[in-house]
Amino acid sequence: MLRALRILAAAAVFVGLNLFFLGFAEGTGGLARIQFAPACMAFNLVAAGAVAAVTMLAGRIYCSVVCPLGVFQDIVLWMRKLFAKANFSYRPGRIVVRAACAAAFVVLALCGGAALAGVIEPYSVYGRFATHFFEPLAAVCANAAADLAARWGHPCMLKTEIFVRGWAALGVAGVSFVALAVVAAWRGRLFCNTVCPVGAVLGLLSAKAPVRIRLDAAKCVKCGLCAKACKAECIDVANGKVDQSRCVRCFNCLGACKKGGMSWK
């Protein structure tokens, strides 16, 4: 149930944000204002504070529902599962890499290297996907629909121009699209828990969240099914622990456990 609600909420936010990126729905622009990194950079303390407060209380729900790049990775993983079952396993966190990426991001952002920092900032990364790939794709589809309508004697739709916004930015978008898709298909949320600077901050905030994913040692038979379903690779069955800083609150583990050993409370 929790997982279904999470997927529904993520789908609604993702569609709304994409409509906003494609210029179809100005009304969903509010979803862009609650993106953590842009909110911090714009000193939007209400939005950034709200995300931080929810994360400190209940963990990284933001990463499974609000961040478009997180949902993009989930879609890639879902597509991969159509062909081969995902079989994750627990791996220790890469704290040094995570801290180094977050520090590099902050230094670049503060020293005028915002364009470079944007290479790993999740909202910017997804924004490049939307404007360089999805927007031209939508224009191609709209033009095809206009051609069809004209052929059937209803020339009621105007054709739109297809933009290519700079080859360098297109190259950056292409490389990050392929790299992220491969990493997500192979290791789930590895990008989120090593490279993403927002993930590093939210990971710190969620480490002691009182509402957390819990593994009940009394019910656990150590079958490992929850760890296999965990795309954050953060369930340490052997020691009965869940790394709350890496858990993205996808709730996959709750359904995977047939013994009622996993809960969010």
Ligand code: SF4
């Ligand atoms: S860790 Fe970063 S990329 Fe991943 S879902 Fe969270 S904000 Fe988005």
Ligand code: SF4
């Ligand atoms: S799926 Fe349930 S029983 Fe199996 S290891 Fe995880 S918590 Fe334990």
Ligand code: SF4
């Ligand atoms: S511990 Fe559970 S909720 Fe957290 S990321 Fe892993 S599967 Fe998802």
